[in-house]
Amino acid sequence: MEGDIAQLGQFVGAGLAAIGSGAAAIGVGHVAGNFLAGALRNPSAAAGQTATLFIGIAFAEALGIFAFLVALLLMFAV
């Protein structure tokens, strides 16, 4: 892995960007956990809200995917 300082920066940046994926995981867990808490309180209303749940998870996850994309771009494309 010998290389110049720019490459080092690239790799460090990619690793830092990958933290964003973990943050997105927290977000997704938050959405799912709150859904479950609500669903256990009122199970009859839960079935109608699964679509909203998935949309929420998708939005939370999209931002993590952006972070992952930045990591990939740093690793391979820059």
Next chain:
Amino acid sequence: MADNGYEGAHGAEGGGLEFHPMDQFIVKPLFGGDAIHWYTPTNVTLWLFVAILAVTALMVLATSKRAVVPGRGQSIAEMAYGFVYKMVEDVTGKDGIVYFPYIMTLFMFILAANFLGLLPMAFTTTSHIAVTAVMGFGVFFAVTILGFVKNGASFLSLFWVEAAPLPLRPILALIELISYFVRPVSHSIRLAGNMMAGHAVLKVFAGFAQVAAIAPIAILGVVAIYGLELLVAFIQAYVFTILTCVYLKDALHPHH
């Protein structure tokens, strides 16, 4: 790793570990040659064609008996039909049913492409930004044009939140406008990113299997990630479709 090139096969030829997680996404001409013109049949073409065949097999061949009591294939086809139909009806309302065939097309294509991409040695067409961006921006432009055609200038009330206090409304309008234009980007990058990430992670885990000491863990990891990817393949098709429905609903009923 960026300047490693892709000459090496998957294996420990160069001594150390070699990861080529992005190799699987390379677009290659099918019949030799280097140049990729717009008409060149490539592996993208091949797997798009396989996706068409898969959709045809499920939706046309499996239902050819028209049985009142369905068999396995017909049950799945009916389930897919009912699933998307109900989604369109629930999210966009009765007047969105007209657009059901378009949404069904998107759903079936993404579902087939995602699942076919999970076959070993397969090429995942939906992992390419070019493919998902065509669909994402296609939905975006179709929905925007539809909104203006159906509602005229009152479509712009989508950005003017009547429920908010008056001083906040311009700020909200700006935010809504930005989020509206980010929609196609996130819509397409979400799908491509999910598929790309999953497949790259699979390849990375497979790469760790080159080391005998951690090979069992790596192979278990591949199995686990593969199971997750099966779920993701379906969920991303679902999410893409339901977001399309949500955007369509905004176009048909822009008033909050």
Next chain:
Amino acid sequence: MATDTHGAAESAAGMPQLEFGTFPNQIFWLVLALIAIYFILSRIALPRIAAILAERQGTITNAIANAEDLKAKAAEAEESYNKALADARAEAQAIAAEARAQIQADLDVAIAKADAEIAAKSAESEKAISAIRASAVESVREVSVETAQDIVGAFGGKTDAKAIASAVADRMKG
């Protein structure tokens, strides 16, 4: 770098997703594939599945209607059966009551007849008994008179037939 247009496998360093040279190719074939799937679905598959679902719905509705019909018929049949049963029971009761009345009448007649016969028989018997008793009393008197004459004769007395007879009659009255 990803700007290497018309990049084939060996020159594709970096992210293959950002090989802009392959974009026209991918977009062309994708649009073709989407149009193909759209026509396959909208011309063949979706109408067919909609028809199948509608047919099944019709079949189910018909079956439910049939079932309702049959249920109504069954209820009707049960009702008529119950009615017939009640009728039969009432008739049976009427017949039984009639038979009972008939039997009672017959019985009354028979009892009356038997009573009359018994009464006649007992009257006759009483008559016979009183006759027998009368004759028995007479015999006893005669025997007593004779015995008394003999006894008196044996004691050497003079037998006065008239006195003995009146004495026996007195005794017998006593």
